[in-house]
Amino acid sequence: MTVRTAILSDYAITPLAFGSEENLSAYxxxxxxxxxxxxxxxxQDPFYASLFDREQVEAEAVKAGIPENYSFxxxxxxxxxxxxxxxxxxxxxxxxxxxxxxxxxxxxxxLDNCPGEAPLDVPAARIASFFGNPSTPVVVSVACISxxxxxxxxxxxxxxxxxxxxxxxxxxxxxxxxxxxxFQCLKALSANRCRPFCADRDGLNLGxxxxxxxxxxxxxxxLAPWEIVCGAVRNDANHISGPSRTGEGSYNxxxxxxxxxxxxxxxVSVHGTGTAYNDEMESVALSRAGLLDVPVCAMKSVFGxxxxxxxxxxxxxxxxxxxxxxxxPTPGFTGGGVSYPVDASPVPRLADGNxxxxxxxxxxxxxxxxxxxxxxxx
Amino acid sequence: MKLLGISRITPGLxxxxxxxxxxxxxxxxxxHSLYTSLKPDxxxxxxxxxxxxxxxxxxxxLLEGTEGRFEPREDRAVxxxxxxxxxxxxxxxxxGCKAENYFPSPALFVYTLPNIVTGEICIRNRYKGDxxxxxxxxxxREKIQECLECxxxxxxxxxxxxxxxxxxxxxxxxxxxxxxxxx
Numbered sequence: 001m002t003v004r005t006a007i008l009s010d011y012a013i014t015p016l017a018f019g020s021e022e023n024l025s026a027y028x029x030x031x032x033x034x035x036x037x038x039x040x041x042x043x044q045d046p047f048y049a050s051l052f053d054r055e056q057v058e059a060e061a062v063k064a065g066i067p068e069n070y071s072f073x074x075x076x077x078x079x080x081x082x083x084x085x086x087x088x089x090x091x092x093x094x095x096x097x098x099x100x101x102x103x104x105x106x107x108x109x110x111l112d113n114c115p116g117e118a119p120l121d122v123p124a125a126r127i128a129s130f131f132g133n134p135s136t137p138v139v140v141s142v143a144c145i146s147x148x149x150x151x152x153x154x155x156x157x158x159x160x161x162x163x164x165x166x167x168x169x170x171x172x173x174x175x176x177x178x179x180x181x182x183f184q185c186l187k188a189l190s191a192n193r194c195r196p197f198c199a200d201r202d203g204l205n206l207g208x209x210x211x212x213x214x215x216x217x218x219x220x221x222x223l224a225p226w227e228i229v230c231g232a233v234r235n236d237a238n239h240i241s242g243p244s245r246t247g248e249g250s251y252n253x254x255x256x257x258x259x260x261x262x263x264x265x266x267x268v269s270v271h272g273t274g275t276a277y278n279d280e281m282e283s284v285a286l287s288r289a290g291l292l293d294v295p296v297c298a299m300k301s302v303f304g305x306x307x308x309x310x311x312x313x314x315x316x317x318x319x320x321x322x323x324x325x326x327x328x329p330t331p332g333f334t335g336g337g338v339s340y341p342v343d344a345s346p347v348p349r350l351a352d353g354n355x356x357x358x359x360x361x362x363x364x365x366x367x368x369x370x371x372x373x374x375x376x377x378x
Numbered sequence: 379m380k381l382l383g384i385s386r387i388t389p390g391l392x393x394x395x396x397x398x399x400x401x402x403x404x405x406x407x408x409x410h411s412l413y414t415s416l417k418p419d420x421x422x423x424x425x426x427x428x429x430x431x432x433x434x435x436x437x438x439x440l441l442e443g444t445e446g447r448f449e450p451r452e453d454r455a456v457x458x459x460x461x462x463x464x465x466x467x468x469x470x471x472x473x474g475c476k477a478e479n480y481f482p483s484p485a486l487f488v489y490t491l492p493n494i495v496t497g498e499i500c501i502r503n504r505y506k507g508d509x510x511x512x513x514x515x516x517x518x519r520e521k522i523q524e525c526l527e528c529x530x531x532x533x534x535x536x537x538x539x540x541x542x543x544x545x546x547x548x549x550x551x552x553x554x555x556x557x558x559x560x561x
Contacts, residue, residue, distance in 0.1 A: 233508045
């Protein structure tokens with residue numbers, strides 16, 4: 001019997017809302033926390049970003065009993081994981097529960113005063129031990145695909161052995177001057193709200209988030225209709241900070257995932273960062289995979305680029321929207337910006353189908369795709 | 379899983395399957411001398427941060443002289459394990475941001491991700507398969523094996539070129555590269 005990977009619960013925290021459903025509602029209402037920042041993190045050049053209200057998060061952390069000396073990153077991750085764990089009825093202290101954390105820079109805000117806390121395994125250990133988990137958590141850090149790579153790793157962990165019954169996968173990113181200076185010096189940030197796949201797109205927006213899914217083994221699919229059917233990660237072997245012009249790795253991921261589709265996916269939840277190179281590359285990959293007629297949604301003009309959280313956050317929102325029979329809009333989409341026109345829309349559309357593909361790409365030439373399916377009726 | 383070979387680099391010593399690799403000092407430090415001895419003729423090496431340099435050199439040591447080495451392939455995963463990751467480079471980039479003349483260097487920023495080493499190894503060897511980066515507190519055998527069991531769940535992946543790289547300072551670093559076959 002094939003072991004299936006069930007999504008037992010999820011919880012997303014963004015500057016827009018606390019909770020997965022709450023984020024979906026805010027999204028559909030057309031809201032966003034992307035705004036112009038001047039002087040934030042001590043950065044003089046203005047930038048557009050979706051950032052947490054620090055005071056609100058701190059207050060929630062106190063309510064949740066998180067020690068004050070924990071980093072901001074650790075606090076948002078614990079807040080998201082705590083709610084998801086609770087909703088799934090998982091015992092986080094069991095040796096049969098594994099923790100996987102995804103992030104690109106974790107505690108980087110501590111680099112100035114406490115560089116010993118910067119390595120990613122340090123916050124991961126603190127997050128897992130907050131919940132009393134006895135095992136060493138694994139950190140999956142693969143640039144922008146981290147969150148999806150972590151979900152794929154979690155699925156493999158559940159199907160390769162019977163060591164674990166539950167896997168808590170939590171992705172988070174919290175910013176500081178380090179990120180903004182870095183992306184500004186790469187000239188990758190837009191001075192306005194980002195415009196994925198549009199002709200006048202000129203860069204990405206940074207976005208903070210924490211998002212968590214609790215996964216279980218096949219028996220649980222009776223309780224939870226959504227499953228991660230399969231996933232693949234492929235490298236472009238082309239350039240460390242630019243995607244392949246032929247969409248090589250992204251296409252190879254899709255090629256690995258597509259044979260597992262039982263139907264045309266309802267949509268592809270694309271990366272759509274709003275940078276010139278990424279969006280063009282994705283259009284090439286989708287074209288090569290024969291998916292140009294499948295609707296796409298890009299969420300970064302709502303949440304910004306949430307880096308290590310993106311794969312989990314955007315998968316959660318995709319699930320929630322398909323539960324309502326909708327393809328999420330790509331706010332501000334006017335099109336005309338890529339060689340192979342993608343089927344995005346500035347307004348919500350009715351979805352046709354019970355599955356979707358999540359697609360991401362990142363620095364280091366990495367790409368990931370995963371197929372999610374609602375299997376309740378099967 | 380079967381271990382096909384392992385290389386190791388520490389300050390002043392390079393080994394392949396526990397046999398010392400002769401490194402002729404070129405007067406520019408041990409890692410540069412190792413590069414010169416391996417003769418990869420790969421100028422991109424000089425742009426890399428130390429995490430990538432160590433991962434690159436360890437895999438070069440291990441794969442040196444392998445037949446059909448640069449044929450593009452999708453069946454070999456590249457898996458990086460690390461604790462400190464690119465911390466040294468992060469500190470250097472951060473210093474530029476804090477400097478009086480505010481100079482965040484784009485050349486440094488692109489190396490502030492611990493998975494970049496897998497990209498460098500994939501580019502060098504034309505590997506278009508799975509590539510991953512796992513951060514752990516130490517090179518825990520059991521955890522590494524658990525991660526690799528997961529990597530081999532991809533039906534396309536038949537072997538994995540792995541690294542454990544931990545760079546603390548010029549006097550304190552360690553890099554391993556090992557090749558695992560799924561048998």
